Amino acid sequence: IAGITQAPTSQILAAGRRMTLRCTQDMRHNAMYWYRQDLGLGLRLIHYSNTAGTTGKGEVPDGYSVSRANTDDFPLTLASAVPSQTSVYFCASAREGSTDTQYFGPGTRLTVL
Amino acid sequence: GQNIDQPTEMTATEGAIVQINCTYQTSGFNGLFWYQQHAGEAPTFLSYNVLDGLEEKGRFSSFLSRSKGYSYLLLKELQMKDSASYLCAVRDSNYQLIWGAGTKLIIKP
Numbered sequence: 001i002a003g004i005t006q007a008p009t010s011q012i013l014a015a016g017r018r019m020t021l022r023c024t025q026d027m028r029h030n031a032m033y034w035y036r037q038d039l040g041l042g043l044r045l046i047h048y049s050n051t052a053g054t055t056g057k058g059e060v061p062d063g064y065s066v067s068r069a070n071t072d073d074f075p076l077t078l079a080s081a082v083p084s085q086t087s088v089y090f091c092a093s094a095r096e097g098s099t100d101t102q103y104f105g106p107g108t109r110l111t112v113l
Numbered sequence: 114g115q116n117i118d119q120p121t122e123m124t125a126t127e128g129a130i131v132q133i134n135c136t137y138q139t140s141g142f143n144g145l146f147w148y149q150q151h152a153g154e155a156p157t158f159l160s161y162n163v164l165d166g167l168e169e170k171g172r173f174s175s176f177l178s179r180s181k182g183y184s185y186l187l188l189k190e191l192q193m194k195d196s197a198s199y200l201c202a203v204r205d206s207n208y209q210l211i212w213g214a215g216t217k218l219i220i221k222p
Contacts, residue, residue: 042117042212043156043200058209090155101146102210104155 003027004105006091012111013081021076021108023091031094032074033102034058034066036087043090049074081112115139117213119201124219125191133186133199133216141206147175147186148200150215156200159186188218196220 004025013019023032034046035058045058049068063085065077074093078085089108094100116138125131137145144163148156162168162177162184174187186199198215205211 040214042214043202043210044212045209099143099208101158101161103158106155 004091004093004103006089006105006108008108009106010109010111012113013078015082015112016080019078019081019110021078021089021091021110023074023076023105024072025074025091025093025105026072027093027095027103028071029093029095029103030071031096031100031102032068033092033094034064034074034076035090035092036060036085037090037107038087046076046089081110083112086110086112115205115211117201117203117211119199119213119216121214122217122219124221125188127191127193127220127222129191130187130189131191131218133188133201133218135184135186135201135213137182137184137201137203137211137213139203139205139211142179143204143206143208145175145177145184146202146204146210147173147184148202150198150200152197159199191220193220193222 007022030051033048035043044060046064047066049055052071091105092102094102118136147159150156160175167176172189177184198217200215201213202210
């Protein structure tokens, strides 16, 4: 692994289903982030984690949950998917939470029908 | 509210120079970032400005005026591979990144 990986690359999901998007980084970065990107809008922060064991809510957290059991992994869970959660999801990491540049994973394209 | 404004789309010719503007209104300021994003790919870091002035990095330069809430990204000697979206983001007083919607740059031969 080099950098940040995300899985799956893309997914089509029926509304009401539960889905976990995976994100793993091997840079030993303390901070990790989940964003969604929708056409015509800027990246919007869903949840973040400044260090293992802690998480926080971003701008659009409703319908999503995260956990940070260790430094490397930061999964994002949709408990019961809805069509408005159709989006491209990017995971990012930074060496330190508040002051460092963020580096992005390749993204997951999610379609909820 | 917090707001980042960028033009939606710009067109330029291969070999030319283009300037992409970004204006911002945020609660506090702790730096401004420019990212490049090719279609279907992840954003990649281009530049960071926290003090007024011009930062040059090869063909790309970024300028900041904090008093005017304004930045621009200058791309010189344009190449076809520069066709991408360019995202402006400002770190606010809570050290959260506020993102613009991005400027799609189309390069024509």
